[in-house]
Amino acid sequence: MKTVCLFDIDGTLLSAGGAGQHAMEQALEEVFGVQGPYHDIPAAGRTDWAITRDLFAFHDLEVTDHQWQRFLEAYLRLLPISMTTKNGQVLPGVNELLNELSRRDDVALGLLTGNLEVGARLKLRHFDIDHHFHFGGYGDSHLDRDDVARLAHRAAGEHLTTEIHADRLWVIGDTPADVKCGRAIGAKVLAVATGIHSISELEPSRPDDLRESLADVDSVLRTLIG
Ligand SMILES: [Mg+2]
Known part of the structure; x- marks a missing residue:
C-alpha cells in the first residue's frame, strides 16, 4: 500500500522570495499599463486564479479569455526571470x-x-x-x-x-x-x-x-x- x-x-x-508576486505585477504593468500597490490582496494559501481575479478587479479589468491569455503569456515569460533576480x-x-x-x-x-x-x-x-x-x-x-x-x-x-x-x-x-x-x-x-x-x-x-x-x-x- x-x-x-x-x-x-x-x-x-x-x-x-516574492518572485511570483513580482512577475504578476510586472505582467499587469506590461500588458495593461497598470501598477499596484497590491498589499491588500492576500496570496498565501490562495490559488493563482483567485489572486489574479482580485488583481484584475482592483484595476477594473475585465476577465475575458483574451485578457487572461495575454496576462498568462507575460506572467509565465517573466516568472523564470523573476526567480533568478529574487532571493528565493x-x-x-x-x-x-x-x-x-x-x-x-x-x-x-x-x-x-x-x-x-x-x-x-x-x-x-x-x-x-x-x-x-x-x-x-x-x-x-x-x-x-x-x-x-x-x-x-x-x-x-x-x-x-x-x-x-x-x-x-x-x-x-x-x-x-x-x-x-x-x-x-x-x-x-x-x-x-x-x-x-x-x-x-x-x-x-x-x-x-x-x-x-x-x-x-x-x-x-x-x-x-x-
Ligand atoms: Mg503555501
Missing part, C-alpha cells in the same frame, strides 16, 4: 526529504498548490526539484483550494494503480487553508511554519502534525511513513 504525499509549494518546499531558496530539509521519499517505492509524491501548473513547474525547476513530482492539483481554474485538493486527489488516483487509503494520504502545507483543504479530501495534514504563519497561527486549524520546519528529516519521515 502506497503513502501519497501532496506537497504545497510556496512556504512549504521553497520560498520564491529551498526550505530547510526539503532536498533531503524529497530524495528520501523519492527513492521509496511505497511512496508517491504529488503537488497540491495554488500555483498555475506551468508556474509551479517553473518554480520547482528553478531549484531542480521538479523531477520528484509526477502528478498534482493546480490553481489554474479554481477559486477554492478545497477544489484544488480534490483535483490532486483525483490525479493521485489516476497515477496510482492501487487504492488510496485515507490514513496514508498526507497533505503538507504552510497555511490554515492547506489544513482545511486536506480535510476536504479526508487526508492527514502536516503543517509547517516556514511560510507567513507561525506555529500559534497554525495551531487552531488542528493539523495532525505541526512543526517549525521540515529540517528534522528523520522525524518527518517517521510521521509520514511510520
Whole structure:
C-alpha cells in the first residue's frame, strides 16, 4: 500500500522570495499599463486564479479569455526571470526529504498548490526539484483550494494503480487553508511554519502534525511513513 504525499509549494518546499508576486505585477504593468500597490490582496494559501481575479478587479479589468491569455503569456515569460533576480531558496530539509521519499517505492509524491501548473513547474525547476513530482492539483481554474485538493486527489488516483487509503494520504502545507483543504479530501495534514504563519497561527486549524520546519528529516519521515 502506497503513502501519497501532496506537497504545497510556496512556504512549504521553497520560498520564491516574492518572485511570483513580482512577475504578476510586472505582467499587469506590461500588458495593461497598470501598477499596484497590491498589499491588500492576500496570496498565501490562495490559488493563482483567485489572486489574479482580485488583481484584475482592483484595476477594473475585465476577465475575458483574451485578457487572461495575454496576462498568462507575460506572467509565465517573466516568472523564470523573476526567480533568478529574487532571493528565493529551498526550505530547510526539503532536498533531503524529497530524495528520501523519492527513492521509496511505497511512496508517491504529488503537488497540491495554488500555483498555475506551468508556474509551479517553473518554480520547482528553478531549484531542480521538479523531477520528484509526477502528478498534482493546480490553481489554474479554481477559486477554492478545497477544489484544488480534490483535483490532486483525483490525479493521485489516476497515477496510482492501487487504492488510496485515507490514513496514508498526507497533505503538507504552510497555511490554515492547506489544513482545511486536506480535510476536504479526508487526508492527514502536516503543517509547517516556514511560510507567513507561525506555529500559534497554525495551531487552531488542528493539523495532525505541526512543526517549525521540515529540517528534522528523520522525524518527518517517521510521521509520514511510520
Ligand atoms: Mg503555501
